[in-house]
Amino acid sequence: MTSHLIRHVRVTPIAFRDPPLLNAAGIHEPWALRSIIEIETDSGLIGINESYGDLPMLEALAKAAPALTGLSPWALNDMETRIAALVTPTQTASEFLGTQVSLAPGTHVSKTVAKVISAFEVAMMDLQGQLANAPVVDLLGGAARPAVPFSAYLFFKYAEHIEKPYAPDPWGEGIKPEQMVAQARRMIGEYGFKSIKLKAGTLLPEQEAATILALAKAFPGAPLRIDPNGNWTVPTSLKVVEQLRGVLEYYEDPAPGLDGMAEVARQCEVPLATNMVVTDLKEFRRNVEMGCPVRIVLSDHHYWGGLRATQRLATLCQTFGLGLSMHSNSHLGISLTAMTHLAASVPLLSYACDTHYPWQDDEVVQGGRLQFDDGSLRVPQTPGLGVTLDRDALARLHDNYLNTTIRNRDDLGQMRKYDPAFTGHQPRF
């Protein structure tokens, strides 16, 4: 019997164009960073994955990678134990806090172990699927749905990056409500999405609320969400949700902290969702102990500890009557495919998932950009993840990385280029 033990782990940092998208922390830089993980067996199989690409994550991956040598691709529990022993949250927090001025939304410095485990788990499951001749979704219990719906993820944005590093993106400016309706029309026209999410917390709350109302009018019946990333005070959160009465599917992270969310929840009928205050088991427990002010957890396998950990999160949600949806960051097709396998395997995950995918125009997988059908992605049925690396594209995207000086996502610093007085103090409104 051929042995299939892990021989080598390769991590390639990449960078790809990212539009000037506004958020609570500031504005996206012109290049988004990711890491491409390849795990190779002594039999020559290669499992792949995509994860965060900031410097602390690359350092953590590099530190952890040797621990995989000699492991079977099936040995996920063993891998997790080894990673946890190597990359402790305590070490990481102190090491990393010095290198980052601020945390961009969706990054969590204390989550390094979970993030590294996830980065390796998905690649190992890609190998498992190749060994078992089964798609990853089957290793997760099989598809509960044949295709996974995603939402139109709208951003307020400028027409062009301040330093004009490349030609302007085709989306144009998105500030005024009518521009945002046009952005939604274009995105829905191209992808077929049925739900709409608006990233908020960046313009005046009245303007953001007016945008939601304009979207509600332009897309009657479409589930709508707004996400100010905790950049509103409790009174502002309550004022806005009153203005949006009857319009929102859920209300994502209006006020900062679980305590702030709990204050909002006490006076708000719309269920609160989060990817900021319930991000691990400890925070999940605290939410339960507070009577579940957060009603919908936005999962993200990249920081919840992987695909299987996110399935277990679903059972936690089921036990306490919570809903489950899915968060995203700027990403390419490997992450999107992993999200699709996972979401298809979780019966509870009945909301359309977030994805930044329409904001990217590049790809690292063979066949290029993934194709949505009526707002959904079909779950691949070929062995493993069902996507493979385009080596030319990987080389090009790695060159992008070498050619940019960005090493840590810094939406705040980027915004200061536009507005030197911008403090990033939260909640801002």
Next chain:
Amino acid sequence: MTSHLIRHVRVTPIAFRDPPLLNAAGIHEPWALRSIIEIETDSGLIGINESYGDLPMLEALAKAAPALTGLSPWALNDMETRIAALVTPTQTASEFLGTQVSLAPGTHVSKTVAKVISAFEVAMMDLQGQLANAPVVDLLGGAARPAVPFSAYLFFKYAEHIEKPYAPDPWGEGIKPEQMVAQARRMIGEYGFKSIKLKAGTLLPEQEAATILALAKAFPGAPLRIDPNGNWTVPTSLKVVEQLRGVLEYYEDPAPGLDGMAEVARQCEVPLATNMVVTDLKEFRRNVEMGCPVRIVLSDHHYWGGLRATQRLATLCQTFGLGLSMHSNSHLGISLTAMTHLAASVPLLSYACDTHYPWQDDEVVQGGRLQFDDGSLRVPQTPGLGVTLDRDALARLHDNYLNTTIRNRDDLGQMRKYDPAFTGHQPRF
């Protein structure tokens, strides 16, 4: 590519000798019932499992089996949805409550869906392992430990069944403390167990406490547990635990109901364990909402919904700081092997697991009785469960079933043969 779709499900009821073991409900009947499940693919592969063998379970399995036809062995989520639709707890509860006078310990009438799902899931995972060329433990994330420790499970018992259906078992009478110490010596001598569990709730509590104290003296340092199956009042529970101060590893189901357990927990330092009052997600939630009077959940994949569901239970326990151990019923080697794969894959499950295995003297798997090494079972490394059916043994055990009139476990009715005045009223002491 060959297709491997489920073509046929075969369920064979079996019966095997069971000693006259005393418990809170009464006494074991001379024959224990189980079902052997075989799931066959159109490619000729067969996945096996062992589950409950009472008539309601056989009826539920028969009702559910056709739903599997045409499914891939990987389609566990689909299987679960189909079973839940066919065998709803509501239907089942009303159907089944009429056919059973009382519920034997560890049986839960409302758990039929979870029990049927588990019965099929394990057999489907046995198929998956054969397809993937991987042991079931690998499909569960790989072994967190190479071998799984079990405990010496002591029972008060009579020397012989009342109707003398076959020659007496070799264990002799087990009533007096010195007889129980001898029972423990014999079992530990044969199997090498390091922990000891005493099934209680059947003799006078003073006598049962005296037995634990005798065991503590005879086996210094061995973790000890006592399980009266909720047959003690709260005052009795507190009185006994005071007598056993400093001796117990955990205190299993002393008083009935979660409310009773909570009363005990308020005045008792020994952590409480249960397989009776936290048996599903709803009860888990209630325990959390009551501040976790139960500190250790005794899992059992046979009624928790399968191997994967029990792994998810482990995450629930981890989230709320609870411990996890494993419950058993009278069973043969397929169940024991499935328990071993599961326990090996759950890092949190650090207690020695319960097993009734030493009380059985028969087997249905090739190679005969499983061999313990120093109180532990090594996790099989061959594809699937790693055990296969002995067809001659299966035929013989099925003949046992045809030759007995027992169709539902009835420890209460059996005890009335010894003592017509026995009411089974609980708590008795």
